[in-house]
Amino acid sequence: MTDMSNLTPKKVFDTPDDTGSSASIKSAQVFSSDEFVVDEPESHTESLLDEVFVPTRPNWWLRFGLFGLSVGVTWETVSWLQASLLNHPMLGLFYTAVSICLVVALLKLLWSEVSKLNRLRLNKQLQNQAQLLDPQASDGAFKYCQQLAKVTGQLESLGYQNWQAQLSDSHSNQEVLALYRHHVLAAQDQQAKVAVTKWSGEAALLVAISPLALVDMLIILWRNTKMIEAVAKVYGIELGYLSRLKLFKLVISNMIYAAGAEVAADLGTDILGAEMAGIVSARAAQGVAAGLLTARLGFKAMQICRPVPWQEKERPKAKEIRLSLISKLKSVIKG
Amino acid sequence: MVSKATFSNLHRSAKDLVDRSLDRHVRLAVTGLSRAGKTAFITALVDHLLQGPVHHQLPLWSVARDGRFLGAKKVPQAHFHIPSFKFEQNINSLRADQPVWPEPTAGVSEIRLKIKYRPDSLLWRNLSQTAELTLDIIDYPGEWLLDLPLLHMSYEQWSEQMAQSLTQPGRAELAKNWLNLGAQLDLHGAYDELQIAQISQAYTQYLHECKAQLGLHHIQPGRFVLPGELAGAPLLAFFPYVWGEINSDHDNKDSALSMLSARFEQYKEHVVKRFYQQHFVHFDRQIVLLDCLTPLNTGRQSFEDMQTAVEQIMQSFQYGQSGFLRRLFAPKIDRIVFAASKADHVTPDQHENLLALVDKLVVNGQREVAFSGIESHCIALAAVKSTQVGNVNYQGKPHVALTGRQLDTSELLSLYPGEVPADLPQAAFWQKQGFDFVNFAPPVVASNLPLPHIRMDLAIEHLLGDKLL
Numbered sequence: 001m002t003d004m005s006n007l008t009p010k011k012v013f014d015t016p017d018d019t020g021s022s023a024s025i026k027s028a029q030v031f032s033s034d035e036f037v038v039d040e041p042e043s044h045t046e047s048l049l050d051e052v053f054v055p056t057r058p059n060w061w062l063r064f065g066l067f068g069l070s071v072g073v074t075w076e077t078v079s080w081l082q083a084s085l086l087n088h089p090m091l092g093l094f095y096t097a098v099s100i101c102l103v104v105a106l107l108k109l110l111w112s113e114v115s116k117l118n119r120l121r122l123n124k125q126l127q128n129q130a131q132l133l134d135p136q137a138s139d140g141a142f143k144y145c146q147q148l149a150k151v152t153g154q155l156e157s158l159g160y161q162n163w164q165a166q167l168s169d170s171h172s173n174q175e176v177l178a179l180y181r182h183h184v185l186a187a188q189d190q191q192a193k194v195a196v197t198k199w200s201g202e203a204a205l206l207v208a209i210s211p212l213a214l215v216d217m218l219i220i221l222w223r224n225t226k227m228i229e230a231v232a233k234v235y236g237i238e239l240g241y242l243s244r245l246k247l248f249k250l251v252i253s254n255m256i257y258a259a260g261a262e263v264a265a266d267l268g269t270d271i272l273g274a275e276m277a278g279i280v281s282a283r284a285a286q287g288v289a290a291g292l293l294t295a296r297l298g299f300k301a302m303q304i305c306r307p308v309p310w311q312e313k314e315r316p317k318a319k320e321i322r323l324s325l326i327s328k329l330k331s332v333i334k335g
Numbered sequence: 336m337v338s339k340a341t342f343s344n345l346h347r348s349a350k351d352l353v354d355r356s357l358d359r360h361v362r363l364a365v366t367g368l369s370r371a372g373k374t375a376f377i378t379a380l381v382d383h384l385l386q387g388p389v390h391h392q393l394p395l396w397s398v399a400r401d402g403r404f405l406g407a408k409k410v411p412q413a414h415f416h417i418p419s420f421k422f423e424q425n426i427n428s429l430r431a432d433q434p435v436w437p438e439p440t441a442g443v444s445e446i447r448l449k450i451k452y453r454p455d456s457l458l459w460r461n462l463s464q465t466a467e468l469t470l471d472i473i474d475y476p477g478e479w480l481l482d483l484p485l486l487h488m489s490y491e492q493w494s495e496q497m498a499q500s501l502t503q504p505g506r507a508e509l510a511k512n513w514l515n516l517g518a519q520l521d522l523h524g525a526y527d528e529l530q531i532a533q534i535s536q537a538y539t540q541y542l543h544e545c546k547a548q549l550g551l552h553h554i555q556p557g558r559f560v561l562p563g564e565l566a567g568a569p570l571l572a573f574f575p576y577v578w579g580e581i582n583s584d585h586d587n588k589d590s591a592l593s594m595l596s597a598r599f600e601q602y603k604e605h606v607v608k609r610f611y612q613q614h615f616v617h618f619d620r621q622i623v624l625l626d627c628l629t630p631l632n633t634g635r636q637s638f639e640d641m642q643t644a645v646e647q648i649m650q651s652f653q654y655g656q657s658g659f660l661r662r663l664f665a666p667k668i669d670r671i672v673f674a675a676s677k678a679d680h681v682t683p684d685q686h687e688n689l690l691a692l693v694d695k696l697v698v699n700g701q702r703e704v705a706f707s708g709i710e711s712h713c714i715a716l717a718a719v720k721s722t723q724v725g726n727v728n729y730q731g732k733p734h735v736a737l738t739g740r741q742l743d744t745s746e747l748l749s750l751y752p753g754e755v756p757a758d759l760p761q762a763a764f765w766q767k768q769g770f771d772f773v774n775f776a777p778p779v780v781a782s783n784l785p786l787p788h789i790r791m792d793l794a795i796e797h798l799l800g801d802k803l804l
Binding site: 134136138166168172179182 | 392394395400678679683684686687690691717720723724787789790793
């Protein structure tokens with residue numbers, strides 16, 4: 001039984017002081033209709049690349065340090081050359097010539113690296129542009145596709161000529177782009193897929209026959225490098241040292257962050273594939289797993305290098321590759 | 336043990352069976368209000384298919400684009416009692432040295448093609464290298480679909496509705512002759528065949544004038560202006576009674592009223608219902624051609640009338656909604672394309688607006704159609720592209736323009752026809768509208784080239800794409 005005396009009795013609180021709050025309530029206001037701006041819903045059409053391209057906070061300590069270092073090196077070189085010109089004019093001249101050669105070579109290298117990096121950046125811009133085109137309007141898509149063809153080196157290709165032959169002045173942006181996808185991009189995709197199949201197959205095979213785990217890792221690294229280069233080349237991207245690093249970083253981080261869900265969805269079938277291969281041999285299972293990983297990397301590289309984002313049907317599937325991997329390994333191991 | 340010969344025999348007969356089951360059949364109905372370009376559409380469609388795959392200009396039709404289209408052939412039609420579509424005559428007039436638009440057709444007509452293609456799906460490709468699709472194209476006037484609401488009405492109700500329609504601007508003026516003649520009719524007296532024939536002739540004349548002078552489409556009964564094979568039949572000799580109240584209580588069998596309402600009932604039974612039962616039920620695919628540009632030129636009344644007509648046409652496809660329609664007929668149509676024709680008469684930058692306008696015209700009906708499980712698309716097309724797009728220097732700046740041969744004078748003309756409203760035009764639009772398009776003559780095309788067009792390929796893709804897998 002509860003003790004009635006413990007229950008809290010009813011309390012009446014003072015009504016809150018409303019003098020303060022009434023001051024903060026805004027009164028009605030009439031605006032002129034010219035000033036009215038309609039709220040546009042924010043679009044969420046970020047490409048996968050955006051997540052990766054988030055600019056990191058600049059490290060000013062490092063920047064100042066590097067800047068100081070380069071100033072110091074230049075200063076030292078110039079004063080050293082000055083001194084040697086004064087002491088031994090002939091030797092000084094020789095050193096100056098050598099230094100000029102080196103500087104020119106360095107600048108050339110830097111220039112090519114930067115332009116190759118820019119080419120990679122341009123890809124992202126092109127992908128964004130494709131999404132900004134108004135599908136029903138009839139302006140822009142033709143110029144955009146021409147630019148794509150120029151950038152990806154397709155101006156001379158048969159697909160590009162077919163594309164031009166089938167265009168008419170009344171096609172809308174959507175139709176122009178659809179035709180471009182079919183005639184030009186589909187051929188490039190096909191080439192890229194062939195490259196991915198080839199390199200992932202080789203990776204699978206080498207891993208399956210290699211005895212050491214360390215060797216496996218090296219093989220995967222080596223094959224993947226080759227494959228990503230091949231894919232980039234298909235889409236007209238030439239890789240330099242920096243841009244290669246950048247692309248690798250993009251592919252890997254895309255694999256890890258952006259494609260987490262995608263990998264999880266496919267993991268079941270991947271394991272199934274490896275298990276099926278496991279019936280044949282444990283090594284074949286390892287090989288298939290390595291091959292699938294390589295293929296997946298290859299598809300991601302395709303996604304990043306492709307100037308226009310995938311449409312639903314165009315996305316390549318790991319399923320096709322899995323079957324070809326298993327049959328390839330089977331034939332090698334049994335034969 | 337099975338011998339090799341038996342096995343190959345078995346294989347062949349299995350293949351035959353598959354071929355036969357792959358051999359499929361589509362009945363494609365083409366309709367539209369008169370002058371919407373039905374005849375040109377069918378002629379161009381058949382011509383493109385017969386031209387074959389080599390130099391095709393149908394990139395948006397996936398079958399042709401993927402190189403799976405192998406060719407087409409004209410074959411004898413299935414129903415010999417239905418007039419044939421005069422393809423040869425029409426294509427000759429389009430491909431003449433001085434091309435002219437083909438003669439419009441007044442009734443139903445049909446043509447049959449066999450399309451050969453390579454199947455895409457893996458399973459079928461293994462079973463059979465090629466497949467055939469029989470395509471029946473049936474052309475009928477859209478006005479016939481406007482008669483559907485008559486089925487709900489009695490003669491009295493219909494007369495009342497027609498009397499109301501006379502209040503619309505311009506109509507009473509045109510109806511003067513008919514109204515004068517009909518005023519002398521004694522509704523309850525014994526009927527005089529000659530008098531009724533005269534009045535109904537005057538009524539038909541009035542309907543024709545509504546169409547020609549006011550640009551109206553929504554005309555009932557539709558067969559009066561497009562009688563087809565019924566021209567001159569007594570079935571079409573009736574008219575609504577608009578000269579006062581109809582009192583049918585004390586009426587005898589021989590009176591003019593009973594004759595008129597009997598003919599009205601017969602019209603419903605033998606013309607309206609029969610069309611739905613004989614033709615409409617069997618259609619698989621439907622394309623409705625709409626000419627939105629002419630009403631924009633003609634004016635507000637014409638446009639609003641077309642809007643009403645389109646809404647009425649849509650009712651024919653809403654069979655899932657009403658028990659009445661379902662009892663009458665259960666059509667099989669599972670895809671409809673609404674096509675704004677004559678897209679070549681406006682500049683490409685206006686195609687978007689034209690498409691939006693058609694979209695708005697059919698949006699109400701489309702919801703219901705979608706509910707009935709019918710897929711529908713809207714496109715802007717031109718069966719035969721009669722203009723070239725280019726630029727002219729206008730006040731120092733390049734301005735987009737069309738050039739083509741004018742229909743009436745046959746002279747070259749460059750113009751910008753104005754902007755098409757992207758929304759159903761409101762009252763304000765009509766006061767300051769600057770849209771004025773000119774009819775162009777068909778282009779001169781070399782006999783070995785396909786006819787130029789706008790989005791015919793997309794129309795084929797929407798209508799047949801899923802049947803050619």
